[in-house]
Amino acid sequence: MKTKYLALIALALSSFYSHGQELALVIDDGKVGYIDTSGQYALQTDFEKAASFSNGLAAAKEGKKWGFIDITGNWAIEPQYDKVKAFNTGLALVLKDDQWNYIQTSGEILEVDPPDKYLDFKDGVAIYRKGEKIGLLGSDGKLILEPTYDEIKKFWDGHAKFRKGEDNWGLLNYKGEVIIPAEYEKIGAYNKNGVWGKKGNDLGVFSDGKFTAIPGIDKIWDFRSSSTLTYAKKGDKVGFVDNKGNWVIEPSFDAVRAFSNGMAPVRRDKKWGYINEKGEQVIDFQYKDAETFSADGLAPVKEKMWGFVDKSGKLVIPMEYDISAGFSFLQKNAQKGFNNGIARVKTKKGWGFINTKGEVLGDKWHKNAENFADVN
Secondary structure: OOEEEOOOOHHHHHHHHHHOOEEEEEEEOOEEEEEOOOOOEEEEEOOOOEOOOEOOEEEEEEOOEEEEEOOOOOEEEEEEEOEEOOOEOOEEEEEEOOEEEEEEOOOOEOOOOOOOEOOOEEOOEEEEEEOOEEEEEEOOOOEEEEEEEOEEOOOEOOEEEEEOOOOOEEEEEOOOOEEEEEEEOEEOOOOOOOOEEEEOOEEEEEEOOEEEEOOOOOEEOOOOOOOOEEEEEEOOEEEEEEOOOOEEEEEEEOEEOOOEOOEEEEEEOOEEEEEEOOOOEEEEEEEOEEOOOOOOOOEEEEOOOEEEEOOOOOEEEEEEEEEOOOOOOOOOOOOOOEEOOEEEEEEOOEEEEEEOOOOEOOOOOEOEEOOOEEOO
């Protein structure tokens, strides 16, 4: 087994599994390693290709085959697969001898009635295609929903858009229960704060189980968990509506981003500033670009490079970084900047992480570094 261990003792492992821990995948000298939130290596390996941890395991490639290692770097599932996907809900897709299967974290194959196409599990459910119809498969290998619909999109927050017929969209939950009937030409992603839809020429929101059209609206974006307001376009300007279908902030901006921590980035005349949920300007229009505030009360702002301001507009971390959300396509609307007190940043020296004081985690910049994620 090609691994090197760094301070992984039994007590640390016990704490790791009991309380959970976040690790970030990093690449140095062509080898994959994993650092903890202090910036120090929790595990170094000799693998040239490996993935982030999920459900306590990480995919790793030895020779031409893929397997899964545990947090000690030992093989939990020996390398035997041609392709693998990450574990989710205790199951992962693997390809061996031209056959896809779902395996459990023990390596045991989950017995299922083979679909026409194998798709990943998420939120305890996998989209199940058989013939021309689509249903839902549970993590026990049994069908939650018989193949019924023409299309089901990815699940987010336990809900997914589904299509019945040519252009009729609705929303269902992970139990296969219809939350919004398939009567709409378009429908937004589910969020507890609101869902938008389109029926005929009307765009609007679902309020108290009923569709409420918003007059004059040309486009509307998905709601976020950080606010009951979302942004919408009327003509060539953008403003904000609430989840009852009311204009709360009239469309007067050239571009905006979502409200988070009570503030939203907005742009006028090619400059970005910030407003509160009353529409009042809080930070002047002065930046070339700006992103949303994190729960830590900091937001990325850009002139030539990126730095971070607090909610008063004070620059608390100098503009000397590049930023990115990383490989966050698995997280809808993933936030750039700080997440749980840590931001992924880049300098000429490479990729790394800083805390809310602007202090660099660890003593090394990396060729690549992915976002921290809970290994479990």
